[in-house]
Amino acid sequence: MTDETLARLQFATTAGFHWLFVMLTLGLAPLIAVTHTRHALRGSPLTERMTRFWGQIYVVNYVLGIVTGLVMEFQFGLAWSGLSEYAGNVFGAPLALETIVAFFAESTFLGMWIFGWGRLPKAVHVTLIWLVTLTAYASAYWIMVANGFLQHPVGHEVRDGVARLTDFGAMLTNPNAINALVHAASAALMTGGVFMAGVSSYHFLKRTAERAFFRASLRLGLFVATPAAFVALYYGFVQIPTLVETQPMKAATLRGHVDDIGSLRVEDVQAQLVQRFGAGDYRPPAWIATAFDVMQDVGYLILLLIIVALILLYRDWYLRFRPAAYLMLVAVPLPFVAALGGWLLREVGRQPWAVYGELTTAAARSHVGSMLASLVLFGSVFLALAIADWALIIRYARRGPADTDLGGSPPDGHAERPAASLAL
Amino acid sequence: MTLELVWPALLGLLLAGYFVLAGLDYGVQMLAPTLGRDDGERRSLLNAFGPFFLGNEVWLVAAAGVLFGAFPFLEGRLLSGMYFLFAAILAGIVVGNAAVQVRSRHRSASARRIWDGLIFVGGLVPAAGWGLVTGRLLAGVPLDARNAFSLGPADLLDPFVLLCGATTTAVFLAHGASFLAWRTGGEPSARAARAARRALLVAAVAAAAVLVAGYLSPARHTVVNSWPALATGAALVIALLAGAALLGAGRGGRAFAATSCAAALPVVALGAGLHPFVLVSSGAPGTGLRLTEAMADAATLRILVGFAAVMVPLMLLAQAWNWWLFRHRAGRTPTYL
Numbered sequence: 001m002t003d004e005t006l007a008r009l010q011f012a013t014t015a016g017f018h019w020l021f022v023m024l025t026l027g028l029a030p031l032i033a034v035t036h037t038r039h040a041l042r043g044s045p046l047t048e049r050m051t052r053f054w055g056q057i058y059v060v061n062y063v064l065g066i067v068t069g070l071v072m073e074f075q076f077g078l079a080w081s082g083l084s085e086y087a088g089n090v091f092g093a094p095l096a097l098e099t100i101v102a103f104f105a106e107s108t109f110l111g112m113w114i115f116g117w118g119r120l121p122k123a124v125h126v127t128l129i130w131l132v133t134l135t136a137y138a139s140a141y142w143i144m145v146a147n148g149f150l151q152h153p154v155g156h157e158v159r160d161g162v163a164r165l166t167d168f169g170a171m172l173t174n175p176n177a178i179n180a181l182v183h184a185a186s187a188a189l190m191t192g193g194v195f196m197a198g199v200s201s202y203h204f205l206k207r208t209a210e211r212a213f214f215r216a217s218l219r220l221g222l223f224v225a226t227p228a229a230f231v232a233l234y235y236g237f238v239q240i241p242t243l244v245e246t247q248p249m250k251a252a253t254l255r256g257h258v259d260d261i262g263s264l265r266v267e268d269v270q271a272q273l274v275q276r277f278g279a280g281d282y283r284p285p286a287w288i289a290t291a292f293d294v295m296q297d298v299g300y301l302i303l304l305l306i307i308v309a310l311i312l313l314y315r316d317w318y319l320r321f322r323p324a325a326y327l328m329l330v331a332v333p334l335p336f337v338a339a340l341g342g343w344l345l346r347e348v349g350r351q352p353w354a355v356y357g358e359l360t361t362a363a364a365r366s367h368v369g370s371m372l373a374s375l376v377l378f379g380s381v382f383l384a385l386a387i388a389d390w391a392l393i394i395r396y397a398r399r400g401p402a403d404t405d406l407g408g409s410p411p412d413g414h415a416e417r418p419a420a421s422l423a424l
Numbered sequence: 425m426t427l428e429l430v431w432p433a434l435l436g437l438l439l440a441g442y443f444v445l446a447g448l449d450y451g452v453q454m455l456a457p458t459l460g461r462d463d464g465e466r467r468s469l470l471n472a473f474g475p476f477f478l479g480n481e482v483w484l485v486a487a488a489g490v491l492f493g494a495f496p497f498l499e500g501r502l503l504s505g506m507y508f509l510f511a512a513i514l515a516g517i518v519v520g521n522a523a524v525q526v527r528s529r530h531r532s533a534s535a536r537r538i539w540d541g542l543i544f545v546g547g548l549v550p551a552a553g554w555g556l557v558t559g560r561l562l563a564g565v566p567l568d569a570r571n572a573f574s575l576g577p578a579d580l581l582d583p584f585v586l587l588c589g590a591t592t593t594a595v596f597l598a599h600g601a602s603f604l605a606w607r608t609g610g611e612p613s614a615r616a617a618r619a620a621r622r623a624l625l626v627a628a629v630a631a632a633a634v635l636v637a638g639y640l641s642p643a644r645h646t647v648v649n650s651w652p653a654l655a656t657g658a659a660l661v662i663a664l665l666a667g668a669a670l671l672g673a674g675r676g677g678r679a680f681a682a683t684s685c686a687a688a689l690p691v692v693a694l695g696a697g698l699h700p701f702v703l704v705s706s707g708a709p710g711t712g713l714r715l716t717e718a719m720a721d722a723a724t725l726r727i728l729v730g731f732a733a734v735m736v737p738l739m740l741l742a743q744a745w746n747w748w749l750f751r752h753r754a755g756r757t758p759t760y761l
Contacts, residue, residue, distance in 0.1 A: 059525075060525075060526065060529060063521075063522050063525045063526055064522065066478070066481075066521065067517070067518040067521050067522050068518075069485075070481075070484070070485060070514065070517060070518065070521075071514050071518060073485055073488050073489070073492075074488060074503060074510060074514055076492065076499075076500075077488075077491075077492065077499045077500050077502070077503030077504065078503045078504055078507055078510060078511065079504070079507075080500075081499075081500025081501065081503065081504040081572075082500070083500070084492065084496040084497070084499050084500035085496075085497065085500055088492070088496020088497060088499065088500070088720060089496060089720045089721040089723075089724045090724070091496075092492040092493040092494070092496045092499070092720060092724075093493050093720075093724055093727065093728055095489055095492050095493060096489040096490055096492055096493020096494065096728060097489075097493070097728070097731055097735075098489065099482075099485045099486045099488065099489025099490070100486050100489055100490070100731070100732060100735045100736065100739060101731065101735050103482060103485050103486075103489075104482045104483075104485060104486045104739050105738075105739065105742055107478040107479055107481070107482040107485075108478065108479035108482065108739075108742045108743055108746055109742065110478055111474075111475050111476065111477060111478035111479050111746065112475060112479075112745075112746050112749060112750075114474075114475075114478075114760055115474055115475035115750060115759060115760060116475075116749070119749075119750070120749060124749075164721050164723065164724075165721060165723050165724045165727070166723070168727050366500070366504035366507065367504075367574065368504055368507040368508075368574060369507075369508075369574070369576070370507060370508045370511070373508070373511075374507070374508070374511040377511060377512075377515050378511070378514075378515065381515055381518055381519060382518075385518070385519070385522050388522075388526065389522070389526065392526060392529050392530075405528070405529065405760065406760065408759075408760075
């Protein structure tokens with residue numbers, strides 16, 4: 001394997017693990033914020049237990065999100081220094097803003113939320129989880145702006161072989177960023193909803209004592225997942241005309257898999273690109289069409305399952321009809337599979353470009369010697385930690401709300417402080 | 425132009441914040457598994473930094489973001505040049521960060537002991553790693569004509585660089601111990617204070633050895649401003665000794681202030697020692713990558729400065745709010761970690 005392949009594998013491993021966890025983070029955060037708000041307003045024990053149970057899973061899941069995110073941040077400089085050399089003036093800005101506008105605040109507020117149980121006034125505590133949610137989505141926005149630039153570089157000019165920012169607004173409204181953001185964010189929400197419905201179904205199947213708890217969770221999950229799935233689907237299709245216009249080669253590779261790509265053919269586009277950029281192979285691997293199919297077919301399957309489950313909510317049929325619960329349980333991993341398919345299509349489908357039409361992946365990579373060692377190092381660390389983390393998530397999910405650590409006993413016997421201490 | 429002042433200052437602030445805050449994390453991580461006599465004690469030691477832990481680590485993320493956004497022509501050269509070193513530091517942080525957060529999620533004592541081991545490793549690797557990075561940057565790197573470089577492990581086998589690694593390890597260890605002495609109570613606090621005094625004396629000796637090695641080695645010629653660098657090193661020794669004396673006098677809070685200064689001083693040494701360069705050549709002293717060459721285009725910097733002017737004060741406020749809300753000492757009862 002060449003060093004370039006190793007570097008790409010390392011990036012894909014980091015980004016892939018990162019998204020598997022971040023997708024659930026993004027999906028669960030708003031659901032927990034809503035539950036926590038309901039608890040703060042009405043004070044019912046059910047919503048408090050829901051917040052703590054799903055919050056516990058969220059927090060354990062977040063662990064891998066943050067550590068893989070840290071490595072992501074450094075990947076560009078470590079293995080792709082040609083990218084900062086060429087596009088640092090442009091590409092670095094959204095990443096810098098992601099860290100100081102979003103990532104930094106998200107982690108700070110989440111730490112406060114985790115330790116705030118029984119210590120902070122309710123209004124402050126609820127505000128914190130909303131800030132965590134808001135900054136998580138802000139983070140997704142800036143990352144997609146950066147990624148959108150790689151897909152379809154706008155808002156800059158090239159002088160002396162170096163890209164310079166000329167129109168920041170164009171970067172911020174890049175359709176390749178915005179449509180993909182809505183697609184990915186709604187898919188994440190769907191993932192959170194399906195996850196909630198699936199874990200709840202497990203408890204119905206096991207006939208655990210927490211029927212009311214998981215009935216409420218199932219309904220919340222499905223009520224969010226259904227519209228989110230439609231939005232994700234719609235914003236999947238919205239991206240195709242943009243693709244045809246800005247990345248004709250990727251679109252042409254999907255010929256036969258998508259309807260509306262017009263007359264694009266791989267051979268024709270290859271000939272055009274050779275004319276424009278000189279000799280070279282501008283075709284991405286053909287299997288990205290399979291990645292597309294996996295994403296689309298699994299996506300439809302999820303949508304079907306959600307709709308069936310939603311209908312069965314009528315008069316609590318769902319709780320009596322065990323096959324439905326089995327189907328929802330099986331559905332839990334599906335959004336992750338679809339998402340990996342989507343990212344493979346988006347990223348591998350851009351090959352051979354790091355910055356589409358401007359900088360090749362080969363030209364972007366750093367010339368370093370220990371790429372194989374670091375790939376093995378990061379790959380094994382991420383895999384081991386991910387397995388340990390998933391095992392914990394499964395354990396918390398199975399044991400149910402009675403066995404949640406988050407917000408356990410108030411420290412030193414302090415009861416929740418009176419609302420009067422809101423006046424800080 | 426003021427942009428040339430604002431961005432290095434902001435990068436320095438974020439890096440110094442990272443060294444002070446994550447430095448205490450790494451110190452506590454190296455200490456907690458052995459300083460705590462039983463699981464309850466170990467948990468209460470970890471919970472001393474509990475509410476701040478996630479917020480401490482992200483200073484590195486912010487520093488890396490500013491490095492990429494405002495200093496793109498340093499970012500790629502620096503990270504790819506010290507590739508294996510940064511990969512090791514990152515892997516250490518990843519393991520330690522995850523271990524701290526999941527160790528008490530396990531019920532069995534044996535699983536917790538495994539995570540305790542990883543908590544220790546995850547503190548040690550970045551603590552030593554950042555010292556090696558600092559030392560190598562001060563002593564210069566083998567720059568080529570394009571001001572790029574690529575280090576091998578042999579480039580770290582330099583007495584000055586190795587001593588820098590030993591110094592940050594001892595400084596962060598002492599800093600974490602003085603944090604624990606200040607923030608916990610009873611017997612564990614007294615034990616942490618004793619550990620901190622020993623670590624502070626070791627760190628002072630190591631820092632003094634760095635100064636001697638720096639004077640005797642070729643680093644003397646590569647450091648651009650040798651007197652400011654020397655003064656920073658001397659200030660480090662003084663801060664460490666002051667911390668030890670304050671701990672001896674039972675002034676936990678002030679001792680922690682002193683070790684905080686000590687933890688930030690390596691960043692000051694880099695800025696003071698290398699200005700106006702960010703990378704200096706080990707082969708040809710007096711040449712290297714200048715700060716102005718490392719920075720992004722003025723157009724980019726102007727846009728970023730607008731966001732930073734709003735966001736950086738908010739970031740600092742959020743952090744201050746966190747420390748204020750959780751200002752009361754951690755109790756004996758374990759909270760979350």
